[in-house]
Amino acid sequence: MTGSSSKKHSMDAENIVKETVLITGGGGYFGFRLGDALSKKGVDVILFDVTEPIQPMPQGVKFVQGDIRVVSEVERALRGATCVFHIASYGMSGREQLNRKLIEDVNLKGTENIIEACKKVGVSRLVYTSTYNVVFGGEAIENGDESLPYFPLHLHPDHYSRTKALAEMKVLEANGSSLEGGQGLLRTCALRPAAIYGPGEQRHLPRILGYLEQGLFQFLFGDPRDLMDFVHVDNLVEAHILASEALGDSKGHRSAGQAYFISDGRPINNFDFFRPFVEGLGYPFPTYRLPLSVVYYFAFLTEMVHSVVGRLYNFQPFLTRTEVYKSGVSNYFSMEKAKRELGYAPCPHSIKESVEWFKSHGYVHKSRRYTAKHLFRDMVLVLLFAVVILSWFPRVF
Template sequence: MENARTDTFLITGGCGYLGYRLACSLHRKGAKIILFDTVPPKQEAPEVFTFVQGDIREYAQVEEAIAGADCVFHIASYGMSGREQLDRHLIEAVNVQGTENVLRACVEHGVSRLVYTSTFNVVFGGQVIENGNESLPYLPLHLHPDHYSRTKSLAEMAVLKADGAALPDGSGVLRCCALRPAGIYGPGEQRHLPRIVGYIEKGIFRFVYGDPGSLVEFVHVDNLVMAHELAAEALTPEKQHRSAGQAYFISDGRPVNNFEFFRPLVEGLGYPFPKLCLPVSLIYFVAFLTEMIHHLIGPFYNFQPLLTRTEVYKTGVTHYFSMAKAKAELGYDPREYNLDEVVQWFRSRGHGRKCHTSSLGRLLRDILFVSAFVAVAFSFLPVVGM
């Protein structure tokens, strides 16, 4: 990335997994880095990094951080998974209002490039998509099963609409693009993988669901870092601003069954892979019940749902996308990765099977667990029919 040698990059959400990994990659190429986040980085950051602690919902704090930046990577968001998905007020404030603050600050301070980290979810809401491309329309807002996806759609629309906005004193225009990544993985990922490993270790991961032939996608963090760097470079005059106003699907480009993808992690930690497969409709119904219960008691006890409705669709329904546009316009060429590094990362931190139960014991536990699961689901049916 040629421009990294002299440019100053501001990364919102820069102390998160992707943001910090991107910062380190840009730094190795000679760039100046500003991290903007609510908390300092967990790792020991290079002294040359500038850390600005602030809240993306507060315009004055965003403006202070962006002043002096040449390019902004807007990664910060809220509500992607788990109980976070159920806090509608905070999701909207961060994802919509926060993005508006970033765009306004970019224009007022003459920032010429903005790369927005969006999501597959702007076009996906539980329908089957096979090798989709960027010509797909946004999913109608009222069809999104969660507020995170809805607000990410609104934010992406605002970013792409802002492309071409005039900068002060005739200094040029703001060039914007959006990346729509698949589920992110890699050693040290802290949002999804620890939750999955927790379910495995607690004995909750006793079944899979959906059609065994269903396919989804993932993206290794380093492939996603590469895509961000290429997208920013493609916004420059040297690249004829070719990514300006554009959105790109980004993944490893290898569709795979969601549960088969995690098989190496389950077995690598010494646990048996579940043989029981349940229908998506049943799991979706239980997720719906869980969300309703959370809505009622969440203000008093903010428990972690096993799964939300959106997570059921994202893991159990086929949706994968073509990388042709990203390859042609950005030069994106994803490398091949597997979960070996992830398994080693968890094992080095003390995770892995510490005790073994007999096959009969596992079978009995499976039967009890599934019986309870189904009983809870169907106990609600008479109420629905009233």
């Protein structure tokens, strides 16, 4: 290669505009994993969150602290970005599901701010992380697809599901909106993932582990034939990258205005899925099974108690009504649309990876230590369960 041609090649490389993406909720488990994967593809990544990640920042990734509820902070973080992955949300599980105001502020107002900021600063692609719950509210769905209507908003048993549905509607309605200053159009799509799992997952598995350590995981519920979906974090990462690419010119904007269910594509009973995790960490797996209706009613009463005493003692409900439905009623969906339009091809994974992760990070089986706090909690649980039994079977007593 001659000196002049070498110089020209160098100048051409410098003229290539490197893509910059912003990930809301980038400090969390999935957001950080997505950012890491994108940085390895040579993309500049901005993680935007109220809380800084606990992991070391990979090369090509920077963190910007901010709140999606504050539109000025969103606009500043978005300047220079070409694509946004809007992952940030609140109220997915546990006691978070009972904080209505914060759920609406983050999931609705936050999403509105993201959309408006994209239009204002000229971001042309927006991928929204939604949820199965936008169509599921407790009625069995088997191999459903994207033609299913939204679950009636007033019938959702929790604020998270309702606000995620409303936010998804806003995102998809914004598809094709004009960007300010004649910068083109905003293209949007939504991914509806199943329950996420993987090594280092920070929400569901630590909670289950806590119940195991406290001796609370003592029963199963629902029909063992009911099936549900799960999605490994790396499969979900790949689905998001494919969806963002399909919003672009080179793919003919094929994902624009579309929603996609995303899972591993291997429906399984909820308790069968977690069994290798429980036993792999040395705990016995329960065999006693309660009727779904009894557990649901117990969850309902627990939520009522939390609404009364939550400000004084913000305890963690054993289960919420939505969690009972998600765990004990069939809800699994077809991946055909995602495979056909995005090229999504989930890789096989196992929850045993999570067992090995806990062990490699020094986890050892812990025997239950009974304290005054446990006594108080168990007294409340016994009282609630007695109320359930007395009201459910009045003729017996």
